[in-house]
Amino acid sequence: MNHLAGTHENAAPCKAVPNDVRQQMLDIVNKLQSNLIEKRKRKRTPSEDVQDNEANKKLMTCIHVLDGLEGIGGGPFTKALKILKEDPLWRDVFLALSDDRKKDFVLN
Structure with a gap:
């Protein structure tokens, strides 16, 4: 052409x-x-941009919480981070858990 x-x-x-x-x-x-x-x-609509921004903020919150957990090695940290990055629903679940349950989530 x-x-x-x-x-x-x-x-x-x-x-x-x-x-x-x-x-x-x-x-x-x-x-x-x-x-x-x-x-x-x-x-891309403005509401989608807002949703993405909120999802990114929630992911960053998860990362900070995950990073603050005591006794978590690199392997389990990376595995949990991958789950939280790929599925926004897990972010809400993770943030709602107690610290002990968060450790269980990461280590299992």
């Missing part, structure tokens, strides 16, 4: 392609680019 419309910086439009076809191809490429930009804008 680049050679038809001359849209690539290293490709000139094919001389055998009539100007009206070249313009049609250029219009198609521009429309596709516009659609892609709009699609990217629609993927």
